[in-house]
Amino acid sequence: MAEAIADTRRLYTKPQNLNDAYGPPSNFLEIDVTNPETVGVGRNRFTTYEIKLKTNLPIFKLKESRVRRRYSDFEWLRGELERESKVVVPPLPGKALFRQLPFRGDDGIFDDSFIEERRQGLEQFLNKVAGHPLAQNERCLHMFLQDESVDKNYTPSKIRQA
Amino acid sequence: MSFFGFGQTAEIDIVLNDAETRKKVEHKTEDGKKDKYFLFYDGETVSGKVNVTLKTPGKRLEHYGIKIEFVGQIELYYDRGNHHEFVSLVKDLARPGELSQSQTFDFEFTHVEKPYESYTGQNVKLRYFLRATISRRLNDISKEMDIVVQTLCTYPEINSSIKMEVGIEDCLHIEFEYNKSKYHLRDVIVGKIYFLLVRIKIKHMEIDIIKRETTGTGPSVYHENDTIAKYEIMDGAPVRGESIPIRLFLAGYEMTPTMRDINKKFSVRYYLNLVLIDEEERRYFKQQEITLWRKGDIVRRSMSQQATIAAQRYEGSNPEPTSAQAKEETD
Numbered sequence: 001m002a003e004a005i006a007d008t009r010r011l012y013t014k015p016q017n018l019n020d021a022y023g024p025p026s027n028f029l030e031i032d033v034t035n036p037e038t039v040g041v042g043r044n045r046f047t048t049y050e051i052k053l054k055t056n057l058p059i060f061k062l063k064e065s066r067v068r069r070r071y072s073d074f075e076w077l078r079g080e081l082e083r084e085s086k087v088v089v090p091p092l093p094g095k096a097l098f099r100q101l102p103f104r105g106d107d108g109i110f111d112d113s114f115i116e117e118r119r120q121g122l123e124q125f126l127n128k129v130a131g132h133p134l135a136q137n138e139r140c141l142h143m144f145l146q147d148e149s150v151d152k153n154y155t156p157s158k159i160r161q162a
Numbered sequence: 163m164s165f166f167g168f169g170q171t172a173e174i175d176i177v178l179n180d181a182e183t184r185k186k187v188e189h190k191t192e193d194g195k196k197d198k199y200f201l202f203y204d205g206e207t208v209s210g211k212v213n214v215t216l217k218t219p220g221k222r223l224e225h226y227g228i229k230i231e232f233v234g235q236i237e238l239y240y241d242r243g244n245h246h247e248f249v250s251l252v253k254d255l256a257r258p259g260e261l262s263q264s265q266t267f268d269f270e271f272t273h274v275e276k277p278y279e280s281y282t283g284q285n286v287k288l289r290y291f292l293r294a295t296i297s298r299r300l301n302d303i304s305k306e307m308d309i310v311v312q313t314l315c316t317y318p319e320i321n322s323s324i325k326m327e328v329g330i331e332d333c334l335h336i337e338f339e340y341n342k343s344k345y346h347l348r349d350v351i352v353g354k355i356y357f358l359l360v361r362i363k364i365k366h367m368e369i370d371i372i373k374r375e376t377t378g379t380g381p382s383v384y385h386e387n388d389t390i391a392k393y394e395i396m397d398g399a400p401v402r403g404e405s406i407p408i409r410l411f412l413a414g415y416e417m418t419p420t421m422r423d424i425n426k427k428f429s430v431r432y433y434l435n436l437v438l439i440d441e442e443e444r445r446y447f448k449q450q451e452i453t454l455w456r457k458g459d460i461v462r463r464s465m466s467q468q469a470t471i472a473a474q475r476y477e478g479s480n481p482e483p484t485s486a487q488a489k490e491e492t493d
Contacts, residue, residue, distance in 0.1 A: 017402075132442070
């Protein structure tokens with residue numbers, strides 16, 4: 001007998017484990033860029049930002065970490081990722097060279113509103129990058145996020161999960 | 163000659179014998195408009211009349227022969243000059259001579275083979291048409307009449323489901339399943355996506371139907387992709403163990419049957435593209451080909467016929483159609 005109406009019943013599915021359904025999701029990754037601090041005096045001043053990471057992804061060695069980084073560290077990270085991985089790396093907030101010129105009415109690159117703008121841009125950048133499955137395989141990203149300091153003479157390599 | 167108002171010219175009109183009863187269907191023309199054409203199937207006879215009407219009454223029309231052709235051809239847009247004719251039949255209607263008055267000629271192309279379905283695409287067109295021609299010394303008079311051919315199939319004997327596990331190691335593992343690999347044009351795709359591992363932040367998931375028209379051979383193969391449908395099947399972040407159902411009704415979309423290597427000139431294939439999008443707009447996708455086919459219209463049977471068939475299939479059932487029901491069902 002020819003079918004007049006198609007069979008649209010759902011396919012069989014395994015019932016979900018309640019721990020999986022109500023437990024914490026396996027994709028927890030939170031990165032905050034906070035607490036900008038300007039250190040040094042006069043011409044040798046620079047601003048560092050605190051990078052706080054909380055995660056349950058197995059690829060990160062530490063489930064919680066806190067480090068301080070400056071803008072040039074972010075530039076280094078971006079360069080490393082562009083060269084080592086196939087990721088299309090998002091842009092960083094601007095370098096603001098014009099703000100470093102003398103005779104400005106405001107505080108130049110140490111101006112509060114500029115630092116806040118930059119902080120937001122850096123946070124967006126890190127969240128985009130750290131969540132990328134391919135970027136997560138790069139040693140440079142893990143060193144940037146979780147090691148005490150960035151060793152620019154490191155040997156680039158890929159991270160494999162244990 | 164007719165240029166200067168001298169000589170005779172004529173109008174040709176082609177009329178099918180079954181024009182009153184034959185079904186017409188809509189078919190897209192090259193410039194995107196939709197027109198209605200008579201529908202034919204493989205093996206059907208094409209018969210009718212060619213009416214030649216003389217424009218200037220009283221004057222005679224000299225000609226070198228009148229004929230009608232049935233042509234099936236493939237036209238590649240980038241190679242307009244060359245038409246590839248895969249069906250070409252001719253019937254002579256009149257030997258060289260002259261017409262003193264308007265005349266009608268009968269023609270019949272018996273049980274014509276029409277191996278492929280009519281198709282108007284982005285870079286290629288396959289069409290069937292009748293062409294009546296009055297050959298003359300300087301310029302021929304001709305008239306074309308397009309028809310549309312559809313190829314029908316019956317339910318495929320083997321129609322296995324598509325089931326596959328895919329993913330990115332340690333980040334995302336899913337198992338997708340579609341209930342069939344061959345769907346007719348008014349079918350429903352019933353499926354599911356089962357999440358085995360979710361370490362990325364998924365925002366939503368959609369399923370797209372992509373049509374790929376391939377023209378050319380060897381080094382000059384050209385693919386034209388067209389997304390026919392985008393259908394969101396999940397909004398939000400799934401976790402491990404979750405199953406998302408898919409129910410996609412194909413009747414709502416304008417599609418053709420799958421055409422593979424038609425006369426070695428072109429193909430039209432369809433793919434289901436499963437797309438997952440994460441919080442940072444990154445897209446993860448898996449494409450899978452499906453076969454589309456055209457089903458003939460359902461044949462309505464009387465109750466007694468249906469009961470007889472049921473009796474043959476199931477042991478012990480009694481075909482007992484009430485006479486009242488049998489009367490109602492006869493078409």
